[in-house]
Amino acid sequence: METKQFKSVGIWLDLSKAHFIGYHEGEAQFLETLISPHERIKREEGEENDTHQFSPNPEHMSNNEYRKNNITQNELNEYFKMLENKISAYDDILLFGPGTAKDQFKNRIAENKSMKNKWVSIQNSDKMTDNQLLAFVRDFYKS
Structure with a gap:
């Protein structure tokens, strides 16, 4: 089956990956898995904890929190943009x-005018x- 005939899709997602599952006429099929560019733990050489990074000069310490937050936000935006591009072909999205992550992504979809006519539902679930x-x-989708 081609992915183009699926108008309904279920997306299991967290911050590290998203599994796309197409649904059509009572059948569910794996379509693809999208890996996020988001890294949970970032450590750089010379760094002891999340708040300070040490340089060769022992008197110089910099607060690393702002830079790490910017990197994280940029990675999440890139991940959500990749997801938006993938779901543009579907009408019903679970x-x-x-x-x-699912709530953050739904909020992002709600702000996008091109996704206005899509039906989006959110369900909580664990790893499966x-x-x-x-x-x-x-x-x-059956119920």
Whole structure:
């Protein structure tokens, strides 16, 4: 089956990856997995904790928090932009998974005028096996 015939998609997502599961006429099928550029733990050489980075000069210490936050936000924006490009072909979108990534992504979709006519739903779920992901999407769209 081609992905173009799927008008409904379930996306299990967290901050590290997103699994796309297409749904059409009672059948659910894995479409693809998108890996996020977001890194949870960033350490640079010479860094002892998240707040200070030491240079060769022992008198110079810099607060690293602002720079790390900017990097994280840019990575998340890039990840969400990649997701937006992938979902443009679908009319019905189910976002599910652990954490707050699905809520952040739904808010981003709501701000995008080109996504205004899309139907988006959010469900909470934990980590699942491949078969559980398929069953979750199938059961959601059947009811």
